[in-house]
Amino acid sequence: MSQQMFELLLKGLWETTVMTGVSGALSFLLGLPLALVLVTTDRGGIFENLSVNRVLGGIVNALRSVPFIILLVAVIPFTRLLVGSAIGIAAAIVPLTIAATPYFARIAEVSLREVDRGLIDAARAMGANRWTILREVLVPEALPGIVSGFTVTLVTLIGASAMAGAVGAGGLGDIAIRYGYQRFETAVMVAVVIVLIVMVCGLQAFGDWLTRRIDHR
Amino acid sequence: MNALIEIERLSENVAPESVGLQGVSRSFGAAVALHDINLSIKRGEIVGLIGRSGAGKSTLIRVLNGLDKPQAGRVVIGGQDITDLDERALQPIRRRxxxxxxxxxxxxxxxxxxxxxxxxxxxxxxxxxxxxxxxxxxxxxxxxxxxxxxxxxxxxxxxxxxxxxxxxxxxPVLLLSDEATSALDPETTGSILGLLARVNRDLGLTVLMITHEIEVVRQIAHRVVVLDGGRVVEEGAVARVLASPQTEVTRALVRGLSPSLPGDLMALVRPLGAQALLRLDVYGPQARLPILSRIAEITGQPARLLHGGLNDVQGEPYGRMFIALGTADAAKLAQVLAALSPISVGLEVLGYVPADV
Structure with a gap:
């Protein structure tokens, strides 16, 4: 593999990392509150509000049911509005975030729902208000599940960012398609796949390690 | 009745009420969880609230700290009526x-x-x-x-x-214990109860123990309240209730603690026979009177203890005895009953047994 190819791969790796990292961070910041709202506004929740719950649940389901490749194209006008272009890394981050937020919200929601009701009752019996319950009970108790769910989200984002490459976003997916597929450079294709495998394995291992560290159950 | 209320009021001045439930009712749909519950707990008292599962114990505890609202009645904690307080106003009370x-x-x-x-x-x-x-x-x-x-x-x-x-x-001014020892083995239960008793003694803390285990009540409660079907069916000093349960529910709960006549003896009990057989329930200082010799003095025959004996509740004796009188004479029997009834909390002629059992 030539020096030029190596630099190309390195650039791709960097672009994929940026796309995954930024959209991952954004989907965490948006998805966790969304998950908290979904859990706490549900029947019996500490902020019970069924109409809010239904509307948000509906939006999440709608977004989750659109295949990513279609979402990617469908949100182009919105992307242009937001970042001024529909091409490039910044442009790819918009649909990636829109897809990953409801995905992560649903995963985090499952972990939050698994928090024992007895713990919430105990906190209420101690005279805690609802914000304290969120801060001291709900989030810390669900954190191991949230972290491992976020790892899954990031891995999914790496895959999705490769798809975003198809519409000119750059990154490893873009390289694999342009060189490996369209120019029949099998060596590049294999190299990209290996880099992706290493990335995903490393990320998963780190996520698992972090989950174990914070899990005291 | 009025006199009783008067006495209660007087004693309240000495030991102020820590918890009061007045006519509290709560139902979930058609299911009645609590019906017209009246309960008063004095400061520094340990009250055992016992009942089978589904008796309404959990609902009662939730009503006490405002996690659940009664549909009727008042809830008073440390002199403050908390019945109509909203969530925010309840928070400082729950902290106590x-x-x-x-x-x-x-x-x-x-x-x-x-x-x-x-x-x-x-x-x-x-x-x-x-x-x-x-x-x-x-x-x-x-x-x-x-x-x-x-x-x-x-x-x-x-x-x-x-x-x-x-x-x-x-x-806190009040400690609520919701089946706190039910998931523990007997030895650990003993040490946890010991700790609670010590805390009660040293800090003067009022404790409400919710449990389905009569043993827990026997070990540390001063007073027991029996709940069944959302109603208080029996209430009183622990030794008194253990010695002489008044309702079927309580009898079922205390069965493990008070002896019952073994099957082979039971089979020998007849409507007529050589010796009358008594069941005698006692508690308090009377339990330690020379009961058998008093009976013997009346009948002129030795009385025999066939089964049972004394146990204790936090230093206070209580017990159930099955005593054969040594005679079947009706007049003597009436005399014995007259002599025993003032010192017992439960007295029954079960029948007659042969002289050689």
């Missing part, structure tokens, strides 16, 4: 009510020290105050060396000690 749970309900993500500190944090206490109080409490429950451990690393008994330390942290 400690609660311990069957499954401990400790936060797995927090260390032992952080768990104990949580109620203090909720009450807005500073870090330094919290740290000092937490160490005091962990010393009190004998877990000072486990401050930095996580609950998952502790045994059941240790977890409940942490639960107790946490409940005591904000210096």
């Amino acid at each position: 009510i400690g609660m311990i749970f069957q499954h401990f309900n400790l936060l797995s993500a927090k260390t032992v020290a952080e768990n104990v500190a949580l109620p203090l944090k909720i009450a807005g206490q500073g870090t330094e105050v919290r740290r000092k109080r937490v160490m005091e409490l962990l010393d009190l429950v004998g877990l000072a060396d486990k401050a930095q451990a996580y609950p998952a690393q502790l045994s059941g008994g240790q977890k409940q000690r942490v639960g107790i330390a946490r409940a005591l942290a904000p210096e």
